[in-house]
Structure formats: structure tokens, C-alpha cells
Amino acid sequence: MKGSSAMxxxxxxxxxxxxxxxxxxxxxxxxxxxxxxxxxFCGGHTHAIFRYGVQDLMPENLKFVHGxxxxxxxxxxxxxxxxxxxxxxHGVTLCTYGDLMxxxxxxxxxxxxxxxxxxxxxxxxxTQDALAIARADSGRQVVLFAIGFETTTPPTxxxxxxxxxEGLANFSVFCNHVLTPPALATILASAGPESDAxxxxxxxxxxxxxxxxxxxxxxxxxxxxxxxxQFGKPVVIAGFEPLxxxxxxxxxxxxxxxxxxxxxxxxTRAVTxxxxxxxxxxxxxxxxxxxxxxxxxxxxxxxxxxxxxxTYADFDAELRFPVAPGEGREIKxxxxxxxxxxxxxxxxxxxxxTVCTPDNPMGACMVSSEGACAAYxxxxxxxxSGRPAAAGVSA
Amino acid sequence: MxxxxxxxxxxxxxxxxxxxxxxxxxxxxxxxxAMAQLIDELFRAHLDNALLAQGDDQARFQPPPGRLAISTxxxxxxxxxxxxxxxxxxxxxxxxxxxxxxxxxxxxLAAGFILEEGLPLADLARIVESMARACNxxxxxxxxxxxxxxxxxxxxxxxxxxxxxxxxxxxxxxxGSRAVPGDAILLSGTIGDHGVAIMSKRENLGFETEIASxxxxxxxxxxxxxxxxxxxxxxRDPTRGGLATTLNELAQQxxxxxxxQEAVIPVRAEVSAACELLGLDPVYVAxxxxxVAICPGEHAQRLLAAMRAHPQGHDAAIIGQVVADPHxxxxxxxxxxxxxxxxxxxxxxxxxxx
Numbered sequence: 001m002k003g004s005s006a007m008x009x010x011x012x013x014x015x016x017x018x019x020x021x022x023x024x025x026x027x028x029x030x031x032x033x034x035x036x037x038x039x040x041f042c043g044g045h046t047h048a049i050f051r052y053g054v055q056d057l058m059p060e061n062l063k064f065v066h067g068x069x070x071x072x073x074x075x076x077x078x079x080x081x082x083x084x085x086x087x088x089x090h091g092v093t094l095c096t097y098g099d100l101m102x103x104x105x106x107x108x109x110x111x112x113x114x115x116x117x118x119x120x121x122x123x124x125x126x127t128q129d130a131l132a133i134a135r136a137d138s139g140r141q142v143v144l145f146a147i148g149f150e151t152t153t154p155p156t157x158x159x160x161x162x163x164x165x166e167g168l169a170n171f172s173v174f175c176n177h178v179l180t181p182p183a184l185a186t187i188l189a190s191a192g193p194e195s196d197a198x199x200x201x202x203x204x205x206x207x208x209x210x211x212x213x214x215x216x217x218x219x220x221x222x223x224x225x226x227x228x229x230q231f232g233k234p235v236v237i238a239g240f241e242p243l244x245x246x247x248x249x250x251x252x253x254x255x256x257x258x259x260x261x262x263x264x265x266x267x268t269r270a271v272t273x274x275x276x277x278x279x280x281x282x283x284x285x286x287x288x289x290x291x292x293x294x295x296x297x298x299x300x301x302x303x304x305x306x307x308x309x310x311t312y313a314d315f316d317a318e319l320r321f322p323v324a325p326g327e328g329r330e331i332k333x334x335x336x337x338x339x340x341x342x343x344x345x346x347x348x349x350x351x352x353x354t355v356c357t358p359d360n361p362m363g364a365c366m367v368s369s370e371g372a373c374a375a376y377x378x379x380x381x382x383x384x385s386g387r388p389a390a391a392g393v394s395a
Numbered sequence: 396m397x398x399x400x401x402x403x404x405x406x407x408x409x410x411x412x413x414x415x416x417x418x419x420x421x422x423x424x425x426x427x428x429a430m431a432q433l434i435d436e437l438f439r440a441h442l443d444n445a446l447l448a449q450g451d452d453q454a455r456f457q458p459p460p461g462r463l464a465i466s467t468x469x470x471x472x473x474x475x476x477x478x479x480x481x482x483x484x485x486x487x488x489x490x491x492x493x494x495x496x497x498x499x500x501x502x503x504l505a506a507g508f509i510l511e512e513g514l515p516l517a518d519l520a521r522i523v524e525s526m527a528r529a530c531n532x533x534x535x536x537x538x539x540x541x542x543x544x545x546x547x548x549x550x551x552x553x554x555x556x557x558x559x560x561x562x563x564x565x566x567x568x569x570x571g572s573r574a575v576p577g578d579a580i581l582l583s584g585t586i587g588d589h590g591v592a593i594m595s596k597r598e599n600l601g602f603e604t605e606i607a608s609x610x611x612x613x614x615x616x617x618x619x620x621x622x623x624x625x626x627x628x629x630x631r632d633p634t635r636g637g638l639a640t641t642l643n644e645l646a647q648q649x650x651x652x653x654x655x656q657e658a659v660i661p662v663r664a665e666v667s668a669a670c671e672l673l674g675l676d677p678v679y680v681a682x683x684x685x686x687v688a689i690c691p692g693e694h695a696q697r698l699l700a701a702m703r704a705h706p707q708g709h710d711a712a713i714i715g716q717v718v719a720d721p722h723x724x725x726x727x728x729x730x731x732x733x734x735x736x737x738x739x740x741x742x743x744x745x746x747x748x749x
Contacts, residue, residue: 007668016658016732023732051676053733125673242731358738378738 013241014052022246023057029253036062038252039342040210041184043070043370044240050375052242062249065342066372068183068297069212071148072099073340073364073371076294078326079176080105083145085323086174087111087119092321094121094174095130096145099368104361106326127159134163134171143317147176151214153306154279157286160308160315172317175307177287180215181223182304183295187341188231206342208252210238210245213267218283220275221265228261239267286312296330296364297340336363339372346373353377408432417516424510424544437520438540441527446503446538454503454538459562466493467558475518475552478592479607482555483525485683488612489634490559491535495614496630496686498569498621499561504530506540506557511550522553533612535559561614566625573628574649578717579695581688583616583702584609584710586638587666590680594673606665611684616707620688623701629689632682639678639737641687642725652720655737658730661710678727679740689717 030036040046046066049055055064068074080103087094094111101112101123115121124130127144134142146156156173163171188206211224216237224235234255238248248266255261265271286309293305308316330336334356335349346352346365356362358374365371412432422429439447446454470486480488487504494501506526510519530536537557592608613632620627629649633641638660642653662677670677684707690698695713702708725737 007664007671010671014731016730019732050735051729052731053729053735054731056733057731378736 010241013239013243015243018243019057019246022243022250026057026062026246026250026253027059029250029257030059030062031257032059032061034061035207036253036256037065037205037207038062038210038249039065039067039187039206039208040238040245041067041069041180042210042212042215042240043073043368044213045210045238045245046070046372046375047370048240048242048245050378054242054245057246058249062253064249065206066339066375067209067342068187068295068340069149069180069215070365070368070370070372071152071178072103072368073336074178074183074295074297075100075103075147075176075364076296077105077330078294080111081109081326082318082323083143083174084109084111084114084119085326086143086317086321087114087121088117089323090141090321092120092141092143092317093133094119094143094145095124095133096121097125097147098123099370100145100147102361103364103367104331106329127155131159131162131168131171134168135166138170141170141172141321143321144171144173145176146173147178149178149180149212149215150218150283153177153287154218154276154282157282160286160312161282163315164312172315172320173308174317175287177306178293178295179289179304179306180212180219181226182301183298184209184224184227185230186295186298186301188227188233190341190343206233207256208234208236210248210252211235211263213237213239213244213271216265216267216271216275218276218279220273221263221271222273222275224263228263232261234261235263237263237265237267237271239270285309295340297337331362334363336365336373339363339365346376349373408436412436412516414516414520419510419512419514419516419519419544421512421544421546424542430542434542437516437523438542441520441523442506442530442537442540444536444538446536447540452539454505456503456538459502461562461565464494464497464499464561464563465558466490467556468493469554469556471551471554472593473551474593474596475522477596477608479588480610480683481522481525482553483522484529485608485610486555486557487526487529487533487535487537488610488683490557491533491612491614492632492683492686494559494561495612495617496569496632497563498567498617498627498630499563499614500618501533501535501559501561501612501614503538503560504535504557505559506537506555508540508542509550509554509556510542510544511552512544512547514552519553522555526555529612533614535612535614564621567621567627569627569630571629571631571645571648572650574645574651574653574689574717575628576651576717576719577692578628578689579692579698579713580642580653580655580715580717581690581695581698581702582638582660582712582714583613583686583688583708584684585661585663585666586633586682586685587662587670587677587680589634589683590637590675591666591669593681595669606663606669609682609684611707613684613686613707616686616702616705619705620698620701620708624690624694624698626694627688627690627698630686632686634683635681636740637677637679637681638687639676639725640740642737643723643739645687645689646720646723646725649717650723652718652723653715653725654718654728655715655725656728658728659712660714661712678737692716 130144236248236251287306288309290305292300338344361367365373491501588609702711
């Protein structure tokens with residue numbers, strides 16, 4: 001957009017000229033005799049690809065496969081049901097990030113609908129907002145609906161430490177923080193080793209991974225080293241700006257062409273091999289791994305999520321406000337699970353664009369702007385229906 | 396303001412309204428003396444004009460020749476006061492603009508106030524004074540009105556509904572259904588200022604910005620534009636839902652597609668930065684003093700020059716063109732070099748989590 005001055009440290013990574021240069025480099029590098037299927041792990045990547053039209057700048061034989069890295073999308077319905085029950089049955093003030101408000105829960109419910117029916121559900125922008133609400137009224141039980149990958153986990157840890165230091169007895173956390181590497185391992189295990197000539201149905205073909213960016217600022221690039229070692233797929237840790245995505249794609253194409261297979265780091269301005277030691281120490285102090293946790297689309301994955309450590313159990317909303325576990329049955333016909341694993345494209349789902357749209361989402365992938373279905377719908381629909389005949393014809 | 400009792404003078408009240416410490420209470424909506432005093436000393440004192448002074452339940456006037464245009468708009472904004480304006484000025488500007496978007500010259504406004512018990516009279520006075528300033532500046536008076544009071548907790552301080560009446564000059568035919576392939580799409584200035592100014596003042600957002608709302612009456616700009624190009628096909632002010640929503644509405648109504656270029660859409664750097672932080676897209680953020688115009692391609696440069704010559708169109712730009720498209724999509728060529736659909740907004744625009 002035309003601004004009176006540039007946004008420093010942001011516009012540099014959205015420069016159209018550099019993009020065209022990178023597009024030429026990728027086109028020159030890509031071998032026309034083969035195809036490149038690159039999974040971008042994060043919803044942030046998916047969003048950038050669609051918002052900036054990155055796929056348009058790629059050669060025909062390079063395709064982005066959308067991964068499960070959208071924390072809203074992978075949260076199973078049962079956890080939303082549980083949050084609603086806390087607000088309705090226990091009368092707590094539930095503090096949540098905005099994207100969660102419209103995620104479908106069981107029986108066509110959602111946090112937004114529960115709020116309209118009278119539950120005290122507040123949209124917050126940071127964990128500090130939840131603390132402020134708790135401080136303002138000590139007679140009110142305030143629950144932070146904490147979700148996200150390793151990126152959003154340290155702020156939750158800080159909030160818990162602050163709550164303990166201040167003796168905020170009316171504050172607690174409903175912890176849904178999940179871990180990236182186990183999800184990646186699950187997808188790759190279903191993709192099968194590279195040597196497999198033909199994947200069986202339900203498997204996803206992948207040639208390389210664009211690795212998480214914000215997550216990696218915390219955990220570093222080391223946790224992904226199992227990917228080339230065990231699964232024989234190259235990884236490039238990729239930033240979320242469109243030029244980051246393009247440069248990472250180029251780095252992956254080069255690795256593939258050269259027969260190399262390693263973890264490379266495109267996002268060097270923020271990510272090191274070992275990540276942020278302080279943040280990792282905080283996470284280790286306040287959280288402990290869960291034995292298992294359900295991911296929408298991927299099922300129950302061992303060691304894939306965090307709960308509050310025993311030393312913080314008194315701040316654990318699941319213990320303070322017990323709720324009978326529900327089943328969280330998904331909408332019939334919703335292919336979110338397959339979309340999240342990259343096995344299906346959103347348009348392969350029968351519900352896509354018919355009964356499931358961003359205005360009336362059936363599955364979580366249609367809710368978050370980082371979800372593959374919402375991104376397809378909002379930014380990429382015309383690719384399916386064909387470009388309008390006269391589009392681009394000058395007046 | 397209407398009501399026979401209100402017209403009979405202000406000397407029968409025991410003391411003046413306590414504008415410094417007083418608050419609205421249920422008696423201010425009861426139809427009795429307290430309501431008459433509120434109307435006399437506040438509404439009538441500030442919004443004074445000959446038609447309002449008739450003091451009846453309605454204003455009576457002889458309409459000028461021509462087709463009339465009428466529009467109504469409810470204003471429920473929170474916070475009531477924000478950088479660059481308040482609910483009072485917004486209620487005047489918003490309805491003037493809705494009338495002006497068919498090319499009409501706005502004549503009169505009617506205003507309905509719903510006040511919440513407990514609203515400080517000082518705040519109400521600020522709002523009414525601001526309305527009066529906006530009316531004087533735009534030359535469009537409030538000629539009739541109504542006041543109701545609801546119990547504490549049943550309103551949000553103050554809601555204002557305004558209705559505007561205007562007259563359309565002969566030969567002007569503006570409608571959202573008139574865009575045809577080949578038409579040019581013009582935008583009168585920077586987008587997102589109002590929405591970001593409001594968000595900066597919402598209690599749970601801890602960022603401060605110098606951005607002020609762009610709230611303004613646009614009928615003078617519209618008149619200048621019609622002088623230059625009488626054959627404007629569409630006019631619309633991109634308020635809620637922003638530029639994206641307005642273009643989708645026009646595409647839907649006209650049965651055509653829209654092709655716009657991101658690189659030429661004016662956005663203030665501060666607005667871009669705030670949107671970046673909040674995970675919002677400026678094309679979906681509200682405006683209150685901007686318009687989108689669609690006119691035949693051959694008149695685009697003349698219209699652009701007329702807009703730029705007006706203070707309210709200083710940053711105007713041609714942002715794209717209408718194209719034939721059975722899907723009625725709005726598509727944008729991104730600054731980055733790709734393209735994407737600019738869709739209807741689903742629900743509210745919510746900040747992203749990471």
C-alpha cells in the first residue's frame with residue numbers, strides 16, 4: 001500500500017522487486033522434469049502465501065502443501081466444549097484470544113454463542129489483559145484460555161509467575177499449549193520414507209518442509225534435526241514474511257536438487273540453533289509434558305502438549321473447575337482432519353463453500369484466518385473457479 | 396425537542412441544569428418538566444434554528460423542486476469520545492454522507508437520542524455542542540428530534556439515530572448498481588484512520604497512536620465532483636467493513652467484478668503499523684470521511700483532478716477498474732506481485748494469535 005513512510009523492518013520483506021528476482025531464481029533452479037511439494041508448517045506461512053499471492057510467483061511444478069501449524073485449527077472440539085462448560089457451569093470469566101471465539105463446538109455452539117447467551121467470555125489481546133481483569137475484581141474467578149504452540153507458551157508462563165508473586169487467588173489457566181515437533185513427526189510418519197515409490201491413499205507426498213518461524217525463536221532449529229535424520233526430508237526454518245517464504249522455497253529446491261538433506265535456517269534474524277534459553281527455562285519451570293493430547297486431525301499424540309507443572313497445580317483451571325469430559329464429535333463430512341495433514345486440499349471437501357464458509361464455519365480450518373480452508377476461501381477461490389474472463393483487461 | 400410543552404420558555408424552572416455535576420435520570424425522559432428543561436437548555440440552546448424553534452412535534456417546510464433522498468443511521472459507537480470526533484459529530488456526518496452518496500444536497504436532519512440513566516450531563520453537553528458545530532460547519536441543521544431515557548445498564552451512555560433529507564440535482568443518476576466494465580474506481584483518501592483511532596481508545600488495547608478519526612461531511616466534495624463529472628455511476632462511503640466491503644457491495648449490486656491495485660491505495664504509515672500489530676487488514680478497517688467513486692474510464696482523470704483540488708480529496712487516487720466477471724469477485728494485485736481475492740468480511744475482523 002502507498003504510505004507516507006515505510007514500515008521499517010517490515011516493508012523490506014514485502015518488496016515486489018526482490019520478489020520478482022527470487023521468482024526468477026526459483027524458476028531457473030526448479031527442474032522441469034520433476035515436481036516439488038513443500039509443506040509450510042505454520043498457519044502464518046499459509047496466510048502470507050495467500051495474502052500476498054506467493055503461489056502466483058512460483059513455477060507450475062512447485063506446490064505448497066498446507067500444514068497443521070494453526071493452533072486454533074488443531075484444538076479439538078472437546079476442549080472448546082470444556083471451556084464453555086467452565087464459563088457456563090462454574091460461572092467463571094473466561095479470557096480468550098479473538099480467533100477462538102467462532103470455532104465450532106459440539107451441538108453448533110461456540111464461545112461467541114455462549115457469550116451471547118450470557119456467559120462471561122472476554123476477548124483479550126495478551127495474557128496481561130487477563131491478569132488485569134483478575135486484579136480488578138477479586139470476587140470473580142478469571143480463567144485464561146491458553147492456547148498456542150511454543151511461541152505463546154512463555155507469556156502464559158510469565159502470567160502464572162506474576163499471579164503467584166501477587167497472590168492472585170482468583171486467576172487460573174486452562175492450558176492447551178501444544179508442541180510442534182511431535183506433530184511434524186506424525187505427519188512425516190504418515191507420509192512414509194522418501195524411498196517409497198508410491199504413497200498409499202491417505203498419505204501425503206512431501207519433498208521438503210518450511211519449518212516454523214516464531215516457534216523456532218523459542219525452541220531453536222535443533223528440535224527439527226530428526227526430520228532429515230529419520231525421515232530423509234530437508235527442512236528450512238522460514239520466516240513469515242512473503243520474501244522469507246520465497247527464499248526458503250528456493251533453499252529447499254536447492255537442497256532437493258543437490259541431493260542434500262539437512263536443517264537450514266532462513267530466518268537467521270531471529271532463530272538460532274538453540275533458541276531462547278530463558279524462555280525455554282521458564283517453560284520447563286511452569287509446565288510439564290502431558291502423557292498424551294488430542295489434536296484435531298492428528299488424533300492423540302503422546303508427549304505433544306503441556307500441562308501446568310505440579311508446583312503450579314493450584315493455578316490449573318482443569319483441577320479448580322472440573323468438567324465432565326465430552327466426546328466432541330466433529331461435524332459429519334468435515335474433512336479438516338485430512339486438510340490439516342495435507343492429504344486433502346480444502347476444495348476436495350464436500351462441505352467447502354457449500355455449507356461451510358467463513359460466515360458459517362463447520363470446521364476449525366474455516367475459522368482462523370490462518371486455517372487452510374479460510375485462506376482458500378478468502379484469497380484463493382478464483383483459482384478453482386477460473387480467473388474472470390476480463391480480469392486485468394485495462395479500462 | 397418536539398413536544399408542545401417545550402416551546403413555552405425556560406423561565407419556569409427552579410434552577411439551571413447542573414451541567415458540571417449532574418447526570419441523566421429517568422425524569423429526563425418522562426415527558427415532564429425535567430425533560431422540557433433538558434430540551435430547552437441543552438438541545439434547543441445549541442442546535443437552534445428556525446425550524447426547530449417552531450417547537451412542534453414535527454418540522455414543516457416547503458421542499459425545493461427535484462427528487463428527494465432520505466436516509467437514516469443509528470450510531471452506537473464506544474467510546475463516545477475518540478481522537479478526531481465523538482458520537483455527536485459522527486451522527487451528523489454519517490447521515491449527511493449517506494444522503495450525499497446519491498449526489499443529493501443534504502437539507503435537514505432529524506435526531507433521536509436514547510440516553511442511559513447516569514450519563515453525565517457534561518458528556519451530553521459535549522456531544523450536543525459537537526453536533527451543533529458539525530451542523531453549522533456543514534450547513535445542515537437538526538430540525539426535529541426526540542429524547543428517551545433507558546435504565547442504567549440498558550444502553551451504552553448515548554445512542555443517536557439521525558435521519559437526513561436531501562434533494563438530488565436534475566440529471567444526476569447515482570446508484571450502486573451502475574458500475575459497468577471499463578469504469579474506473581476512485582478513492583478519496585487514506586483508509587483505516589477511523590477504525591484505528593477507535594481501536595486505540597478501546598480499554599483493553601494498550602497502544603497509543605496519533606491517528607485521528609477522519610469523520611467528516613462529504614457533501615461538499617461530492618458537489619465539486621459532480622460539477623466536474625455529472626455522469627458518476629456509483630458513490631459510497633466505505634464505513635463498517637471498510638473499502639473491501641464497499642467494493643464487494645458495489646460488485647454484487649452491479650453484477651460486475653472489481654480489479655484493484657494494492658500499491659496505489661493510500662494508507663498512513665501509522666495505520667499500517669497499527670494494523671500490522673493487531674493482525675488486521677486496512678482494507679477492512681472502517682472510515683467515516685472517505686468515499687469510493689466509480690465513473691466511466693474516460694472521465695477518470697477529470698474526476699481525480701476535481702477530487703484532488705478539494706481539501707477532502709487531497710490524497711485521492713484511481714485504485715482500479717470494473718471488469719466483467721460472472722463471479723462478481725473483487726480481486727487485488729498485491730504490492731508483492733501476486734493476486735488475491737478481497738472477500739466479504741466474515742464475522743468481525745479478529746486479531747490473529749501468532
